[in-house]
Amino acid sequence: IDLGDKMEYYPEAVEERLNDNADHFKNLIKGILDEHLEQSGNPGIVVSMYDTELFGHWWFEGPRWIKKVLQWVDDDPELALTTAGKYIDMKPPQVVVNLPEGSWGQGGYHWVWFNDWTTWTWEKIYECEDKMESLIQKIKNSRKDGDLNRMLVQLGRELLLLQSSDWQFLITTWSARDYSESRVAEHYEKFSTLFKIIERYIDDGSIPDSSWKYINALEEEDGIFPNLEIKDFFGE
Incomplete structure (x- = not known):
């Protein structure tokens, strides 16, 4: 639908529609399970899997809808929430299946991320991963100051x-391709520069003022994952 043809957004009408949608979904689950029980004589399970970016990114009220569904299913005495692991523990599988390698990308494989247009990005990534691993091994058992x-x-x-x-996805689909390529180059350069600063600090304990300014700028620009700890990279 063209943007100009879309209906206006009325926030006051959202709650009623969320209730309608959540109620419909819960009853849909019950209907499927009732039909399965009637046909097989055994209780069943509904595995409902979604790409979670659909809730919130593409549907602003999606997280609220999920909350209502989970609450209402939990409140229904004829339904029960569980996880795949708990269900398998309760009902061990009787047969084994082999799942083929695949993805949600075009063709069901990995071409979208790994192709002639993106090979150079993986070379940068592998290089930085190797450097990170070697650095972690070097300082893993030593005392790390603040x-x-x-x-x-x-x-x-x-x-x-x-x-x-x-980055690879956007490069291949030509969606903001220049931006994605520049971000790969940018983070590669930042990683490489900071890696050299750390190597120097480990060798002689010095950090020039210019390096501190650079580090402060990185933390300001790329301060994502505030709870990240270096032990997260130890692989233990």
């Missing part, structure tokens, strides 16, 4: 930002 820990955490942030699979 300055070193601070720099290592920021190095981890830059690596995580570099590893975002959005």
Whole structure:
């Protein structure tokens, strides 16, 4: 639908529609389970899997709808919430199936992320991953002071930002391609520069004022994952 043809948004009408949608979904679940019980004589389970970005990103009220569904299902004495792990523990599988490798990308494989247009990004990522691993092994069992820990955490942030699979996806689909390529180059450069600063600090304990200014700027620009700890990269 063209943006000009869309209905106006009325926030006051949202709650009623959320209730209608949540009630419909809950009753849909009950109907499926009732039919299964009638046909098989055994209670069943409904596995309802979604790409969670659909709730919130594409549907602003989606998280509120999920909350209502979960609350109403939990309140219904004929229904019960569970997890895949708990259900398997309760009812061990009788057969084994082999799932083929695949993805939600075009064609069901990995071409969207790994192709001639994106090979260079993976070369940058693998290089930084190797450097991060070697650095972690080097300092893993040594005492890390506050300055070193601070720099290592920021190095981890830059690596995580570099590893975002959005970049390859957007490059391949030509959606903000220039922006994605520049972000890969940007985080690679930031990681590489900070890595050299850390190496120097480990070798002689010095951090020039210019390096501190650079680190402060990185933390200001890329302060994502505030609870990140360097031990998260230890692989234990």
